[in-house]
Amino acid sequence: MTDExxxxxxxxxxxxxxxxxxxxxxxxxxxxxxxxxxDRALAEDALQExxxxxxxxxxxxxxxxxxxxxxxxxxxxxSLRQKKCRQNEISVDVLPEEMGTGMEPGRESSxxxxxxxxxxxxxxxxxxxxxxxxxxxxxxxxxxxxxILGINANHVKILLFxxxxxxxxxxxxxxxxxxxxxx
Amino acid sequence: MNCDERKKQLANLAIEPDESAIEHLDQxxxxxxxxxxQIQQPLHGFSPSSAEPSPEVWKRIVLPLESRExxxxxxxxxxYAGFSLGAMVIGIxxxxxxxxxxxxxxxxxxxxxxxxxxxxxxxxxxxxxxxPSDLSAVAGFMPPEQEVPxxxxxxxxxxxxxxxxxxTFLDADESYTxxxxxxx
Numbered sequence: 198m199t200d201e202x203x204x205x206x207x208x209x210x211x212x213x214x215x216x217x218x219x220x221x222x223x224x225x226x227x228x229x230x231x232x233x234x235x236d237r238a239l240a241e242d243a244l245q246e247x248x249x250x251x252x253x254x255x256x257x258x259x260x261x262x263x264x265x266x267x268x269x270x271x272x273x274x275x276s277l278r279q280k281k282c283r284q285n286e287i288s289v290d291v292l293p294e295e296m297g298t299g300m301e302p303g304r305e306s307s308x309x310x311x312x313x314x315x316x317x318x319x320x321x322x323x324x325x326x327x328x329x330x331x332x333x334x335x336x337x338x339x340x341x342x343x344x345i346l347g348i349n350a351n352h353v354k355i356l357l358f359x360x361x362x363x364x365x366x367x368x369x370x371x372x373x374x375x376x377x378x379x380x
Numbered sequence: 381m382n383c384d385e386r387k388k389q390l391a392n393l394a395i396e397p398d399e400s401a402i403e404h405l406d407q408x409x410x411x412x413x414x415x416x417x418q419i420q421q422p423l424h425g426f427s428p429s430s431a432e433p434s435p436e437v438w439k440r441i442v443l444p445l446e447s448r449e450x451x452x453x454x455x456x457x458x459x460y461a462g463f464s465l466g467a468m469v470i471g472i473x474x475x476x477x478x479x480x481x482x483x484x485x486x487x488x489x490x491x492x493x494x495x496x497x498x499x500x501x502x503x504x505x506x507x508x509x510x511x512p513s514d515l516s517a518v519a520g521f522m523p524p525e526q527e528v529p530x531x532x533x534x535x536x537x538x539x540x541x542x543x544x545x546x547x548t549f550l551d552a553d554e555s556y557t558x559x560x561x562x563x564x
Contacts, residue, residue, distance in 0.1 A: 215442060216442075217442075224430075314427055314429075333422075341465075358419055
C-alpha cells in the first residue's frame with residue numbers, strides 16, 4: 198500500500214489506513230523521540246500524542262511535503278513538549294537495549310558496536326543526537342531536516358558537519374581504547 | 381575570511397559557529413558543494429538502531445480514534461447544531477420577507493444588513509450607523525411613518541384633515557421661484 202492509498206483510507210477513518218501509516222513510520226518516529234528524550238516511556242508517550250493528533254488532522258495535510266516529514270515535525274514538537282513538561286523527571290541513563298541497533302544475531306562485535314553507538318550518542322549534545330538520527334538512521338535530506346526544525350538548510354549542513362565531527366572524535370577515542378585493551 | 385579559513389573555523393568544535401558562517405554558505409556555492417559532499421559520506425561506526433515502540437502504543441493510539449468515531453454527539457453539540465440551523469432558517473425568512481432593494485432607501489435596508497451580518501458573522505455591514513430607532517426597527521417594532529420615503533420619483537398627494545384638501549410638496553423649480561419671490 199502506498200502512502201497515498203494509506204492516507205486516503207485513513208482520511209475515511211478506516212483502520213487499515215492508520216495501521217499502514219503506523220507500521221511504516223512508528224519505528225523511525227519513535228527513534229527520533231528517543232534520541233530527544235532518552236527515555237523509552239516518555240518517547241512512547243510523545244509518539245502516542247503525536248500520532249493521535251496527526252491521525253486526527255490528516256485532513257489538514259496538504260501534500261506540500263512528504264508525509265514522513267510532516268509526521269517527523271509533529272513528533273519533534275511533541276517530544277519537545279514532553280521534555281519541557283517532565284524536565285525534572287527524565288532519567289539520564291538510557292538502557293542500551295532501548296536504542297538497540299538492528300544487528301544480525303550471533304555477531305557479538307556488531308552488538309557491541311551498537312551499544313557503543315548508543316553510549317556515544319548519549320554523551321553528545323541533544324541537537325547533535327537528533328540531527329544524526331534524522332540524517333543517518335532515517336535518511337532525511339538536509340532540506341527536510343531544515344523544514345522539521347524550522348531553520349535554514351545551510352545551517353543544517355553546518356550543524357550536521359559538526360555533529361559528524363563530534364561523533365567521529367568520540368568513536369575514534371573508543372576505537373583507541375579498544376586497541377589499548379587488546380594490546 | 382576566505383573559504384578555507386571558514387572551513388577550518390567550522391571544523392573547530394571548541395568554537396560555536398556564528399551567523400556569518402551561515403551567511404557565507406548562503407552566498408558561496410563552492411562551500412555548499414563541499415559541505416554537501418562531507419555530510420553525504422557514510423558515518424563510520426554509526427550503525428542503525430532497531431528500537432521499536434511497544435505494541436501497546438498502537439492500542440493507545442487507535443482506541444481514542446475509534447471511540448471518537450463511534451461516540452454520539454454530546455447534548456451541547458446537538459443543541460448548538462439545532463440553534464445554528466434555526467438561526468439560518470430565520471435569517472433566510474427575514475431576507476426573503478424584506479425583498480430586493482430597489483427605489484427609495486427605507487429602514488428595511490438596515491434590517492437586511494443586520495440579518496446578513498448575523499449570518500456571515502460579520503459586523504462590517506454598516507452596523508455602526510445604527511441608532512436606538514434602528515434597533516427598534518431591527519426588532520420588528522418599526523413605526524409605519526418611518527416607512528414613508530423621503531425622496532420619491534413621483535409625488536404622492538397628501539390629504540390634509542383640517543382643510544379637507546389634497547396637496548403635494550412643491551417641485552424643486554417651484555420652490556426656487558417661491559424663495560425668489562419672497563426675497564424680492
